[in-house]
Amino acid sequence: MTLPLMPKATAVWLIDKTALTFDQIAEFCGMHPLEVQAIADGEVAQGIMGYDPVANSQVTAQDIERCEADPNARLRIMASSNPNPKKARGGRYTPVAKRNDRPDAIAFLIRNYPQLSELQLSKLLGTTKETIQKVRERSHWNSANIKPRDPVILGLCKQSDLNDAIAQANERLTREGRAVPPPPPPMPETDAA
Template identity: 55%
Template sequence: MTDILMPKATAVWLVDNTSLSFEQIAAFCGLHPLEVRGIADGDVARDIRGADPMVNGQLTRDELDKAQADPNYRMKAVVSRHAELLKPTKSGPKYTPVSRRQDRPDAIAWFVRNHPEVTDAQIAKLLGTTKSTIESVRNRTHWNSANIKPVDPVTLGLVGQLQLDEVVRKAADKKAKDDLKSGAALQSIEEAPVEAEEPDFVPEERVRPGAEPTAESVFGSRDDD
């Protein structure tokens, strides 16, 4: 089915103003039948004002009449120009004009010299280049290495300043987190307790006792008188 604008408001109007079944309304509005039943019971979308899909140009009277006459018929919504405009669009791959493609190696060299923390994947996405080209510029194996010089990609018109600042900020934040983790791991290793070395065994010096004292050594000999 085609996506419609204000599906719940449309369901509210269809519940209040038609004899359609819950399944028919659910199929048309992209809702679950139980949700439509909740709208009819006043438990869901209580404060939402109904929107007439025919006034909005999303349903024809003929489709509504067919559905009310046949409970098995599923209404087909009219393609709304406004609905198409409101659909989110996915941004495709970054396109760089041919006149600017020759400047990409200069921008890559600028990143390599000034912001080594920015990954090759981030550079490739931002500049619309390839990892092999980035590697060749870094290793100076690029076919035009002699003429490559670092130039700010904003100056070259390849990216906007806000885009560049965002990429550099994210890369710096990631590097800071990685450095913090590695620093904490290193500190934990350095702070590990070191077992105290046992002192070398030194035998005690034993004092050799002298000879037993004699009377002569204590009182002296007669010759000394």
């Protein structure tokens, strides 16, 4: 069940401004009836300003009046007209401890998935095209120490994101009429013993 914004403040307002029962207020706000009673007695939520659910389009005045007339009726929260927030597009944050692993991941993807574009690599790993180019040309400042390692194992991207990027790159090659490279051979399993 969807709860109102700021449930305790909403409960304070409903207690002060309406004749609803504690059970009705408790169910609407997602609280226990004893907690609502404690708010009404002044034992809980002292100093909390009431939040008007009518003025904030969470419930209608008619719905409150209907519930005041019938103690068995329940308030219904109105559907929000606000759009769901979209996920922000932007650079992916990589923790400081993992930033030195990026060139290894870039080298792995360039070697095993040459069909991935620089844009896909930069989005996938949260890096710049300049860094990708330097790893590709072996002009990176640390190129002597770069060892190709799987970015999923390094924790730089999710396997599902990598699979999606590879699928998109393969579709692009198919549309352009170019051959899709075969998948890389499976990695050899190492014994921990």
